[in-house]
Amino acid sequence: MTEGPDISRTAALIGDPARAGMLAALMRGQALTVSELAAEAGIGLPTASAHLARLEGGGLIAPRRQGRHKYFELASDDVAALLEALMRFSGGAAPTRLPGPRDPALRQARVCYNHLAGERGVQLYDSLVARGFLQAAGEGLRLTEDGAGFIAGFGIDMAALHAARPPLCRECLDWSARRSHLGGRLGRAFLLAIEAKDWARRSPGSRVIAFTPEGARRFALAFPATRADDLSRIARG
Amino acid sequence: MTEGPDISRTAALIGDPARAGMLAALMRGQALTVSELAAEAGIGLPTASAHLARLEGGGLIAPRRQGRHKYFELASDDVAALLEALMRFSGGAAPTRLPGPRDPALRQARVCYNHLAGERGVQLYDSLVARGFLQAAGEGLRLTEDGAGFIAGFGIDMAALHAARPPLCRECLDWSARRSHLGGRLGRAFLLAIEAKDWARRSPGSRVIAFTPEGARRFALAFPATRADDLSRIARG
DNA sequence: GTCATGGTTCGATCATGGGCGAAGCATGGG
DNA sequence: CCCATGCTTCGCCCATGATCGAACCATGAC
Numbered sequence: 001m002t003e004g005p006d007i008s009r010t011a012a013l014i015g016d017p018a019r020a021g022m023l024a025a026l027m028r029g030q031a032l033t034v035s036e037l038a039a040e041a042g043i044g045l046p047t048a049s050a051h052l053a054r055l056e057g058g059g060l061i062a063p064r065r066q067g068r069h070k071y072f073e074l075a076s077d078d079v080a081a082l083l084e085a086l087m088r089f090s091g092g093a094a095p096t097r098l099p100g101p102r103d104p105a106l107r108q109a110r111v112c113y114n115h116l117a118g119e120r121g122v123q124l125y126d127s128l129v130a131r132g133f134l135q136a137a138g139e140g141l142r143l144t145e146d147g148a149g150f151i152a153g154f155g156i157d158m159a160a161l162h163a164a165r166p167p168l169c170r171e172c173l174d175w176s177a178r179r180s181h182l183g184g185r186l187g188r189a190f191l192l193a194i195e196a197k198d199w200a201r202r203s204p205g206s207r208v209i210a211f212t213p214e215g216a217r218r219f220a221l222a223f224p225a226t227r228a229d230d231l232s233r234i235a236r237g
Numbered sequence: 238m239t240e241g242p243d244i245s246r247t248a249a250l251i252g253d254p255a256r257a258g259m260l261a262a263l264m265r266g267q268a269l270t271v272s273e274l275a276a277e278a279g280i281g282l283p284t285a286s287a288h289l290a291r292l293e294g295g296g297l298i299a300p301r302r303q304g305r306h307k308y309f310e311l312a313s314d315d316v317a318a319l320l321e322a323l324m325r326f327s328g329g330a331a332p333t334r335l336p337g338p339r340d341p342a343l344r345q346a347r348v349c350y351n352h353l354a355g356e357r358g359v360q361l362y363d364s365l366v367a368r369g370f371l372q373a374a375g376e377g378l379r380l381t382e383d384g385a386g387f388i389a390g391f392g393i394d395m396a397a398l399h400a401a402r403p404p405l406c407r408e409c410l411d412w413s414a415r416r417s418h419l420g421g422r423l424g425r426a427f428l429l430a431i432e433a434k435d436w437a438r439r440s441p442g443s444r445v446i447a448f449t450p451e452g453a454r455r456f457a458l459a460f461p462a463t464r465a466d467d468l469s470r471i472a473r474g
Numbered sequence: 475g476t477c478a479t480g481g482t483t484c485g486a487t488c489a490t491g492g493g494c495g496a497a498g499c500a501t502g503g504g
Numbered sequence: 505c506c507c508a509t510g511c512t513t514c515g516c517c518c519a520t521g522a523t524c525g526a527a528c529c530a531t532g533a534c
């Protein structure tokens with residue numbers, strides 16, 4: 001009897017249609033919540049939860065907790081390579097589609113819980129980090145002294161922020177861009193401040209956050225983009 | 238619901254421990270019989286037969302009938318690549334061990350059914366093909382007119398050979414070298430003729446065919462090796 | 475022809491595990 | 505504090521399929 005690595009265990013994990021559907025969905029690159037994955041596989045929440053636990057146990061996917069959501073993503077590139085080999089063999093060409101935008105407006109700016117997400121959310125986060133207002137501290141984020149000064153100047157009441165327990169600022173995974181943006185109470189405070197300044201307002205029926213032309217201009221000035229060329233442009237200007 | 242290629246079907250096929258064991262055994266590169274694969278997986282013949290039928294149906298392995306044996310081998314390099322990706326992920330490095338020789342004497346010359354197999358069997362087959370005595374004809378082999386002359390000169394009675402039905406000459410898969418050698422009634426006739434010439438004799442208790450030094454010399458002359466350099470040496474000499 | 479051997483098919487048994495509903499935690503919002 | 509939401513756990517039902525023994529077919533040896 002040939003005693004190789006436990007090939008069958010991994011294969012059996014992928015061998016279930018529901019789990020395979022979830023993995024195929026994760027091949028798009030986005031991290032997805034348990035509910036989304038359940039819908040993707042066409043099964044109920046309890047079943048999906050059990051499946052995901054097994055996939056995680058097998059090292060195929062990795063969880064990422066976020067408030068009351070639990071995102072899953074492929075555990076490593078090895079997993080993606082394995083799935084792609086499977087897809088290539090199983091007839092169809094591997095989809096390999098990237099995290100697609102759907103509604104441009106949603107992609108640009110939308111509400112996530114109660115803070116700003118989408119491209120503008122990513123921009124805000126990047127800008128704060130690049131200017132040293134936020135620092136990654138282990139798992140969480142830390143507001144620096146410079147940062148405290150900045151948000152005070154932006155019209156956010158620091159005292160009220162420090163009152164309650166929930167995490168002050170939290171890295172939040174962006175749904176369309178799949179990059180971090182600012183969540184937590186500070187993220188919420190920013191969104192409220194932006195609305196208070198009339199730069200933007202939430203569209204009632206949807207999650208879209210509509211910026212006014214003037215608001216967009218001021219936002220761009222307040223949170224300069226941090227791509228290399230933009231930074232140098234800022235430095236020059 | 239993402240409708241990709243049917244990834245789960247293939248994965249489920251590999252996902253059974255018995256089937257995975259068989260596939261791992263086939264990764265060594267040898268074609269194996271149903272019985273060998275059953276032993277490899279530690280299951281009974283009926284179960285193995287059913288498993289192999291499913292693997293074949295899934296395009297993972299391909300059969301190769303040979304008398305009352307049925308050899309299976311991996312269907313394509315894609316399958317090997319897929320299995321290797323699985324092994325790499327599942328912890329251990331891929332074994333990738335090559336077809337191992339066990340007993341050197343067995344490997345060199347042995348009886349297979351009732352004809353000559355092993356390195357000398359492969360040499361005989363290659364030599365006959367290289368000199369145009371045998372030709373591949375679709376699934377089987379065909380003896381050319383030159384070939385008929387050759388075997389008559391070797392002391393084989395053609396008339397007796399043509400009497401009965403079983404295939405005159407048959408490509409037979411070598412067990413250790415995994416290359417073709419000559420089986421069928423013609424292969425048997427060659428072995429009998431070699432024994433009649435006292436070049437070699439079968440060892441009673443085993444499958445080894447022991448060549449005498451003189452027999453080995455004459456055999457080498459009668460069936461010149463066909464590696465490129467040997468062929469050119471023959472052409473020159 | 476008969477016999478032996480390698481594979482297959484059939485029928486029955488039984489364990490694994492996928493599925494969901496209901497109830498239980500945990501987290502965030504107010 | 506209470507409520508809403510997202511996820512997990514529990515208990516149960518049920519289908520798939522892995523397994524083997526026995527009988528059956530096919531091939532080769534003699």
